[in-house]
Amino acid sequence: xxxxxxxxxxxxxxxxxxxxxxxxxxxxxxxxxxxxxxxxxxxxxxxxxxxxxxxxxxxxxxxxxxxxxxxxxxxxxxxxxxxxxxxxxxxxxxxxxxxxxxxxxxxxxxxxxxxxxxxxxxxxxxxxxxxxxxxxxx
Numbered sequence: 057x058x059x060x061x062x063x064x065x066x067x068x069x070x071x072x073x074x075x076x077x078x079x080x081x082x083x084x085x086x087x088x089x090x091x092x093x094x095x096x097x098x099x100x101x102x103x104x105x106x107x108x109x110x111x112x113x114x115x116x117x118x119x120x121x122x123x124x125x126x127x128x129x130x131x132x133x134x135x136x137x138x139x140x141x142x143x144x145x146x147x148x149x150x151x152x153x154x155x156x157x158x159x160x161x162x163x164x165x166x167x168x169x170x171x172x173x174x175x176x177x178x179x180x181x182x183x184x185x186x187x188x189x190x191x192x193x194x
Contacts, residue, residue: 059109061181068175069148075179076146081105081192087137091127098124105192112191116183123173131166
């Protein structure tokens with residue numbers, strides 16, 4: 057039995073924790089990370105491991121974080137568009153509610169730090185799933 061494509065909306069830290077769990081071990085290329093300063097949106101295309109499915113599968117998905125005031129990258133080779141990064145977690149720390157910092161932490165010590173007016177994120181699967189050989193290991 058196949059599970060329907062995932063579509064999640066995050067409007068607070070608890071919602072964002074659910075999105076983080078769904079994206080644990082997702083992989084992306086540096087070139088799939090886009091910040092549109094004018095639209096105040098960070099968009100990332102991931103190949104997400106489908107933790108909710110019994111068999112090992114991945115699916116293409118998109119994460120869009122809105123109300124983003126600034127983005128800072130640390131230990132990510134922004135010029136290496138084909139370099140692959142693996143997402144470990146997404147966290148939110150409030151500054152002056154509802155504003156705060158959303159941090160996307162990647163394996164190898166890199167991260168994206170996003171100053172946001174509020175938590176406003178959408179995660180959606182955008183392709184059919186495909187089988188993979190291995191389940192991610194921590």
